[in-house]
Amino acid sequence: MPRRRITQTDVAAMAGVSQATVSFVLNGSTPAGVRISEETRQRVLDAIRITGYTANPAAQRLAGGLAQILGVFTYEATFPRASRDFYGPFLVGIEHAAERLGVDLLLFTSAPVADGRRRLTRDGWQRLGVADGCLLLGQHEDRGELQHLLDTNYPFVFIGKRGSDGGRLPYVGADYVGGTVRQIDRLVALGHRRIGYVGMRGTDQPTLDRVEGYRSGMKGHGLTTRFVELDDVAATAAEIVDQRFTAVVVAPENHPEELADELERRGRRVPDDVSVLLLGQPHHPRRGGRNWSGFSVPREEMGARALYLLSRLVSDDSPRREREASRTPAVAEADLHQILVCPDVEGGTAAPARTDDTPRTDDTPDDTPQTDDRTDPA
Amino acid sequence: MPRRRITQTDVAAMAGVSQATVSFVLNGSTPAGVRISEETRQRVLDAIRITGYTANPAAQRLAGGLAQILGVFTYEATFPRASRDFYGPFLVGIEHAAERLGVDLLLFTSAPVADGRRRLTRDGWQRLGVADGCLLLGQHEDRGELQHLLDTNYPFVFIGKRGSDGGRLPYVGADYVGGTVRQIDRLVALGHRRIGYVGMRGTDQPTLDRVEGYRSGMKGHGLTTRFVELDDVAATAAEIVDQRFTAVVVAPENHPEELADELERRGRRVPDDVSVLLLGQPHHPRRGGRNWSGFSVPREEMGARALYLLSRLVSDDSPRREREASRTPAVAEADLHQILVCPDVEGGTAAPARTDDTPRTDDTPDDTPQTDDRTDPA
DNA sequence: AGTTGCTAATAATGCGCATCATCAGATTGA
DNA sequence: TCAATCTGATGATGCGCATTATTAGCAACT
Numbered sequence: 001m002p003r004r005r006i007t008q009t010d011v012a013a014m015a016g017v018s019q020a021t022v023s024f025v026l027n028g029s030t031p032a033g034v035r036i037s038e039e040t041r042q043r044v045l046d047a048i049r050i051t052g053y054t055a056n057p058a059a060q061r062l063a064g065g066l067a068q069i070l071g072v073f074t075y076e077a078t079f080p081r082a083s084r085d086f087y088g089p090f091l092v093g094i095e096h097a098a099e100r101l102g103v104d105l106l107l108f109t110s111a112p113v114a115d116g117r118r119r120l121t122r123d124g125w126q127r128l129g130v131a132d133g134c135l136l137l138g139q140h141e142d143r144g145e146l147q148h149l150l151d152t153n154y155p156f157v158f159i160g161k162r163g164s165d166g167g168r169l170p171y172v173g174a175d176y177v178g179g180t181v182r183q184i185d186r187l188v189a190l191g192h193r194r195i196g197y198v199g200m201r202g203t204d205q206p207t208l209d210r211v212e213g214y215r216s217g218m219k220g221h222g223l224t225t226r227f228v229e230l231d232d233v234a235a236t237a238a239e240i241v242d243q244r245f246t247a248v249v250v251a252p253e254n255h256p257e258e259l260a261d262e263l264e265r266r267g268r269r270v271p272d273d274v275s276v277l278l279l280g281q282p283h284h285p286r287r288g289g290r291n292w293s294g295f296s297v298p299r300e301e302m303g304a305r306a307l308y309l310l311s312r313l314v315s316d317d318s319p320r321r322e323r324e325a326s327r328t329p330a331v332a333e334a335d336l337h338q339i340l341v342c343p344d345v346e347g348g349t350a351a352p353a354r355t356d357d358t359p360r361t362d363d364t365p366d367d368t369p370q371t372d373d374r375t376d377p378a
Numbered sequence: 379m380p381r382r383r384i385t386q387t388d389v390a391a392m393a394g395v396s397q398a399t400v401s402f403v404l405n406g407s408t409p410a411g412v413r414i415s416e417e418t419r420q421r422v423l424d425a426i427r428i429t430g431y432t433a434n435p436a437a438q439r440l441a442g443g444l445a446q447i448l449g450v451f452t453y454e455a456t457f458p459r460a461s462r463d464f465y466g467p468f469l470v471g472i473e474h475a476a477e478r479l480g481v482d483l484l485l486f487t488s489a490p491v492a493d494g495r496r497r498l499t500r501d502g503w504q505r506l507g508v509a510d511g512c513l514l515l516g517q518h519e520d521r522g523e524l525q526h527l528l529d530t531n532y533p534f535v536f537i538g539k540r541g542s543d544g545g546r547l548p549y550v551g552a553d554y555v556g557g558t559v560r561q562i563d564r565l566v567a568l569g570h571r572r573i574g575y576v577g578m579r580g581t582d583q584p585t586l587d588r589v590e591g592y593r594s595g596m597k598g599h600g601l602t603t604r605f606v607e608l609d610d611v612a613a614t615a616a617e618i619v620d621q622r623f624t625a626v627v628v629a630p631e632n633h634p635e636e637l638a639d640e641l642e643r644r645g646r647r648v649p650d651d652v653s654v655l656l657l658g659q660p661h662h663p664r665r666g667g668r669n670w671s672g673f674s675v676p677r678e679e680m681g682a683r684a685l686y687l688l689s690r691l692v693s694d695d696s697p698r699r700e701r702e703a704s705r706t707p708a709v710a711e712a713d714l715h716q717i718l719v720c721p722d723v724e725g726g727t728a729a730p731a732r733t734d735d736t737p738r739t740d741d742t743p744d745d746t747p748q749t750d751d752r753t754d755p756a
Numbered sequence: 757a758g759t760t761g762c763t764a765a766t767a768a769t770g771c772g773c774a775t776c777a778t779c780a781g782a783t784t785g786a
Numbered sequence: 787t788c789a790a791t792c793t794g795a796t797g798a799t800g801c802g803c804a805t806t807a808t809t810a811g812c813a814a815c816t
Contacts, residue, residue, distance in 0.1 A: 007803085020805080024805095034766095034805090055802085057507075058439040064804060065805095091469075095485065099455065099487045099488075104486050107473065109483050110481055110482045123430040129435075130435045291665065385773085402775095404773095434773075436771090436773095439773090440772080441800080443774055
């Protein structure tokens with residue numbers, strides 16, 4: 001029935017104590033040697049229960065406390081739909097975690113968008129302050145933007161592995177390397193030897209990791225790495241046919257659906273003539289699309305794990321936490337960088353190599369030394 | 379480079395004015411006859427530009443201003459996935475609108491969840507206060523919860539039409555009635571006469587509206603309404619066969635996919651023998667699912683429109699707005715209740731009635747008076 | 757009796773901002 | 787020339803909370 005917000009002062013009045021006492025009771029422990037008797041504590045708790053008091057997050061935050069609000073900043077804009085399809089699952093995981101943690105989520109949709117990318121501008125990061133901490137997702141470029149966060153000691157967690165610059169940045173990533181290695185293993189087990197990699201020359205972490213996985217997987221079997229990197233899907237398909245690949249691994253951003261169509265247009269059936277493994281989920285699942293074999297990125301779990309991690313960082317950073325630092329262990333160094341397994345997907349685009357089609361009929365690895373199509377720094 | 383937040387006081391110092399002056403400049407107009415000369419105004423704006431100042435939303439909100447944060451409360455929990463699939467599109471539209479409005483979104487994931495439904499408890503609504511206003515989506519039950527919002531004059535907008543209780547509640551809904559009527563029209567145009575309705579006895583607004591649309595559509599053509607309301611999908615299919623329906627309209631929550639399978643198992647092909655029109659989108663689109671004919675609910679647009687409406691209500695309610703109320707028109711009464719058209723979807727589950735199969739071969743409406751399967755209050 | 761030590765609480769302060777009440781100085785009117 | 791009016795700004799206050807500094811009360815020593 002109250003027209004006005006119920007404040008700590010209201011609760012205090014009802015319990016016959018001061019506002020400060022209510023605050024102390026709510027925050028559990030006693031900052032500077034302040035103690036509250038069990039009796040008054042109960043009286044205050046009763047008053048809270050009766051009035052249905054809940055803290056005003058804005059005030060909490062302003063006073064330097066925690067508002068139980070965690071932020072989500074997405075570098076990619078929500079539109080066009082494409083990115084939304086990709087980020088949706090992360091959000092689902094994040095929301096689920098938020099539900100379990102009992103926190104609200106703040107989506108920073110106000111940040112200015114320039115050519116499809118959202119920027120964390122100098123002033124933009126000030127708005128992050130309403131939230132106790134923030135999740136960052138997507139490829140970002142600006143190094144300087146991050147420096148601010150580091151400097152101000154604002155808690156944040158990246159979703160997606162950070163490579164070169166990642167030393168001090170907490171993140172939850174996916175094991176693209178391991179996932180890709182396993183795909184090579186699968187193909188080899190099916191008898192494939194001429195396995196191509198269709199990849200963009202992106203410098204983003206997932207691409208780098210997939211390439212690394214491919215290299216190391218092929219090397220492990222003594223096979224030669226062969227990259228196909230053409231802009232045009234049709235040209236790529238032609239190249240695959242020319243090179244007599246019996247299998248290719250493809251990153252989702254390389255239009256696998258169209259690629260398979262092109263292959264079949266050239267008389268190569270998938271997977272009968274050519275196996276195609278997808279290194280991640282299709283970006284734009286469409287009606288009647290193929291049922292891809294490959295691995296999947298545990299996006300929901302990544303989102304959830306990232307939020308849990310953030311939540312722990314936040315409580316570690318809170319002033320209260322620093323005082324009791326000795327009691328409970330802080331977030332372990334090891335937890336700051338989490339890499340999640342990308343489970344294999346059994347679809348319909350992988351099949352045993354056709355022995356009459358492969359250059360060699362025996363099962364032993366191709367051991368003729370060949371030069372790599374690319375210079376390999378490793 | 380600043381370690382600390384930049385505040386209005388910082389800006390004021392740089393511009394050689396008082397903090398209050400900065401606030402006035404930022405808020406544009408002059409609350410109580412306060413005037414700022416153009417010259418100082420420029421000096422302040424320059425200082426803001428140089429420092430990259432941005433208001434602290436928490437402080438703004440605490441001081442009774444607007445934080446440029448709009449809330450989203452979902453009555454359905456995010457998990458299980460089902461509801462997420464349904465609510466996702468709304469969120470997409472909402473996010474898009476938020477981007478354009480330059481506001482952040484606060485998702486109230488902290489509200490307690492009981493058997494899949496999130497509750498807006500007495501204390502929970504206090505947390506809404508961080509946001510300037512709030513979007514409510516999903517079926518809610520508790521009348522009392524809403525009363526609070528009304529009482530406190532907190533701006534909010536429902537997504538989804540409000541029926542009985544809707545008089546004073548602003549909402550953006552979908553025209554289920556009209557959409558359903560059009561489906562009947564389509565079927566009749568295809569020669570169908572025995573058109574059944576497969577519906578749950580739900581009392582939610584969409585269900586009520588679909589039933590109303592079906593009734594009025596059938597009546598318009600002088601046809602008899604025939605409802606099938608069985609718990610079991612198999613039994614429903616059997617009933618459809620028994621009744622020799624040549625077409626049925628189905629609500630998405632009634633497992634249309636399974637229903638069609640059951641029909642075909644009974645030797646009735648869809649759409650050759652029985653046309654099936656879906657009254658909304660499939661709730662769980664699955665790989666290789668049917669390409670449904672029917673209508674679609676413009677969920678993204680609903681989300682976006684709702685946020686725009688909310689944004690306008692918020693600025694109307696702000697104290698500043700009330701002062702200049704005479705200058706710009708407030709939100710018109712008419713805009714408070716928006717009903718969006720549900721566009722037809724041309725899928726593959728509608729076909730002309732097979733004349734050899736229908737009880738009558740002529741094209742004239744069935745005019746033999748028959749009693750309704752149900753009592754029709756209309 | 758006076759000092760120390762301890763418990764249990766309160767008063768006071770500030771976070772950053774919006775807003776109201778006030779005020780100094782310039783201009784006008786009689 | 788002195789009050790009345792207008793212009794352009796400032797000071798003070800409070801939003802609701804966390805936190806620090808302070809105090810009141812009381813038992814235990816010396």
